[in-house]
């Protein structure tokens with residue numbers, strides 16, 4: 001009877017050992033291994049259950065069965081630990097492999113973009129005028145596709161007036177009075193129509209003229225318009241502002257000269273020259289041996305223009321100016337062909353990186 005009991009318990013233990021061995025065989029994940037541990041070695045596990053039953057076994061056979069159960073428990077525990085260790089190492093290996101940075105690999109070259117020199121020059125000019133209290137207005141006020149009214153008529157160019165021929169204008173087929181603006185001066189009218197006085201703005205943008213293309217002229221170019229209207233604005237204010245602008249833009253004190261000129265929307269009108277930055281006035285091929293370089297048109301806003309936007313010219317006065325961005329950029333950076341700005345040749349553009 002006792003022998004029988006002993007062998008029965010032994011058989012049960014051996015069966016458990018077998019089961020555990022085959023469960024281990026198919027346990028290939030940490031979770032599966034953990035499940036085996038719980039099933040056999042857990043508090044309610046099969047081997048633990050056997051150990052608990054030992055108290056009912058007779059004193060003689062208890063050591064034998066106990067020793068066997070211990071042996072199975074220990075062997076299984078060791079096997080589980082070993083398998084878990086292998087899995088964890090493999091997992092770590094994978095993680096390290098995927099996260100490893102090989103610092104000896106060649107890097108991926110990502111070329112840095114640069115600002116187009118014209119945009120850079122526009123930004124610089126706007127910064128200078130912002131420093132003098134001018135607000136920079138954007139294209140909402142000054143469309144490039146414009147009507148004759150804003151490009152000419154409101155600016156005091158009457159219909160059929162020969163002054164319209166000063167700017168050979170592109171008309172569109174959207175309507176007989178719809179054109180590509182030939183000057184940024186349309187922004188003067190549009191801004192004054194929509195804003196209270198005083199006005200103190202600059203407005204950069206593209207303009208178009210049907211010019212024969214050469215190293216100095218292109219069918220598309222950029223201007224920056226300036227407008228200041230308030231009480232008691234005088235010509236000397238215009239001179240002071242423009243002199244300060246050239247000083248800052250060309251980074252140094254530089255004589256400026258106002259030459260008498262004509263624009264329908266300013267009276268009196270002037271064209272402004274700066275002393276040639278290449279020969280300091282001695283004469284060179286860039287200034288056609290004049291010693292001076294023209295940079296902009298300007299003048300006091302014509303009373304007719306103020307009237308056109310409902311401003312009383314007896315109470316208010318103002319000045320306006322319009323400068324050619326390409327021309328200023330060419331002078332500042334010794335660029336001898338306006339077409340370079342529009343060819344997108346990287347050999348040219350790269351020279352302006354980080355200006």
Ligand code: PHE
Pocket residue numbers: 182183184185263266297298299320321322323
């Ligand atoms: N719009 C003129 C031009 O394109 C320049 C200008 C602007 C002159 C403002 C006077 C006042 O030639």
